[in-house]
Amino acid sequence: MAILLEGRLIAERIKEDVRLKALSLKTRPSLASLIVGDNQGADSYAKSQAKTAEGLGIEYQIYKLPSSSSEDEIIGLIGELNVNKSVNGIIIQNPLPERIDYKRVIFSMDPEKDIEGVRPGNIAEIIAGRAKFIPCTAYAVMELIAASKVSLYGKEVVIVGHSAIVGKPLAFLLLDKFATVTVCHIGTSQAGKLEDHVRRAEVLIVAVGKAGLIKGEWVKEGAVVIDVGINRVNGKIVGDVEFPAAERKASFITPVPGGVGPVTVAMLMCNLVEAARLQHGL
Numbered sequence: 429m430a431i432l433l434e435g436r437l438i439a440e441r442i443k444e445d446v447r448l449k450a451l452s453l454k455t456r457p458s459l460a461s462l463i464v465g466d467n468q469g470a471d472s473y474a475k476s477q478a479k480t481a482e483g484l485g486i487e488y489q490i491y492k493l494p495s496s497s498s499e500d501e502i503i504g505l506i507g508e509l510n511v512n513k514s515v516n517g518i519i520i521q522n523p524l525p526e527r528i529d530y531k532r533v534i535f536s537m538d539p540e541k542d543i544e545g546v547r548p549g550n551i552a553e554i555i556a557g558r559a560k561f562i563p564c565t566a567y568a569v570m571e572l573i574a575a576s577k578v579s580l581y582g583k584e585v586v587i588v589g590h591s592a593i594v595g596k597p598l599a600f601l602l603l604d605k606f607a608t609v610t611v612c613h614i615g616t617s618q619a620g621k622l623e624d625h626v627r628r629a630e631v632l633i634v635a636v637g638k639a640g641l642i643k644g645e646w647v648k649e650g651a652v653v654i655d656v657g658i659n660r661v662n663g664k665i666v667g668d669v670e671f672p673a674a675e676r677k678a679s680f681i682t683p684v685p686g687g688v689g690p691v692t693v694a695m696l697m698c699n700l701v702e703a704a705r706l707q708h709g710l
């Protein structure tokens with residue numbers, strides 16, 4: 429039976445470190461959270477981030493624009509936040525209205541304040557080993573693997589999902605640890621090859637958003653399984669991996685909820701305090 433990688437406990441340890449770092453700064457670090465339009469998901473996500481921030485001595489300001497806002501208006505506000513010295517980091521809550529060019533909006537953020545590491549140029553900086561901020565979910569996955577104390581050196585790591593904020597940055601972060609990395613995506617599934625790749629994974633990371641995509645029986649005996657997926661099934665939150673069967677074969681596994689999610693929020697706050705420190709010349 430696998431050992432649970434309890435994200436909530438790991439996040440507490442990281443947050444305590446963040447709290448102490450925040451306390452050591454002359455001014456309270458501050459995060460600006462931009463929401464465009466009315467979206468319950470974005471509102472509740474921001475609310476829970478605000479609560480975490482408050483507990484860590486971080487100021488959290490919500491900037492809400494109406495859904496009718498133009499791209500230029502959104503970029504205008506980001507421009508103001510970029511030059512506002514009392515703002516150390518900016519988050520743009522998803523989703524933006526469909527007509528808005530998300531890439532253009534995030535590109536307008538000052539790289540020094542992009543604490544989610546979502547600007548398009550960030551991936552190039554990760555490849556070069558010079559990223560200011562690692563995208564929070566990818567960062568959380570690396571922390572969870574580190575918490576297992578399993579070495580990545582020479583390991584077969586399979587990532588399922590190649591999004592710009594999870595799969596792609598992870599591939600390069602894992603290469604830096606000398607893992608042998610395979611990235612699977614929709615093409616892999618459509619070619620009928622997903623099971624074969626998953627079966628040989630010594631470390632399996634799944635970030636797709638499809639409940640039960642990964643069958644528990646595919647999991648290699650002793651594998652480390654990190655399930656990033658969040659799906660609502662019959663009113664319950666579940667991951668992308670069939671948990672009960674996978675738990676019997678893995679050596680370590682993240683629960684959903686309570687695995688990657690809490691660590692992602694902790695890494696966001698960690699990046700914010702790091703941004704504040706850099707801006708204070710520390």
Ligand code: NDP
Pocket residue numbers: 565588589590591592593594595612613614615616617622635636637638641656657658659688689690692693
């Ligand atoms: P995206 O939708 O951006 O990416 C999903 C990825 O899965 C894409 O690469 C997609 O490929 C791939 N994919 C889709 N269907 C299949 C399939 N059948 N087989 C293999 N690959 C497939 O999502 P995100 O990366 O933003 O998020 C992924 C999941 O992680 C979601 O459930 C999300 O809610 C969750 N999440 C959780 C976080 C946390 O803190 N716990 C934070 C961020 C995300 P293609 O693009 O080619 O279709």
